[in-house]
Amino acid sequence: MLEFFNNLRIRYSEFMVGRYGMDKLNWAILVAAIVVHVIYRILGFFFIRVISWILIILLIVRFISRDHGSRTKENIWWEGKSKEITAAIASADRSWRDRKTTLYFNCEGCKTKLSVPRGKGKVRIVCPNCGQEMFKNT
Structure with missing residues (x-):
């Protein structure tokens, strides 16, 4: 059984050579997919489930992509936007605390x-x- 898992690990490592893998945008997509799926489980609307699956497919496509240039540009764009959002939230929090x-x-x-x-x-x-x-x- 141990040999099976070792072979699986080796094959996965060989498959991932040259692939893009995880970055901050992929983590954000994963969290968004989980949140959307939880909302689907609560509300039960089919189109919410479709959105969740679209996010998961997007995550997988980005994860196994070999186009590092495009994925890096997307990630840089995401990091810029997330910094803007974080700064706006921090500014609103500071204004609220010092009101x-x-x-x-x-x-x-x-x-x-x-x-x-x-x-x-x-x-x-x-x-x-x-x-x-x-x-x-x-």
């Missing part, structure tokens, strides 16, 4: 997010990025 002590404004010139202490009355705000001057009530 009692800090007010946030967007610069009228360059749309940079500026923070000002709360409760100081009318203050002059100068954007450090573009130099735009604003007067706001805190």
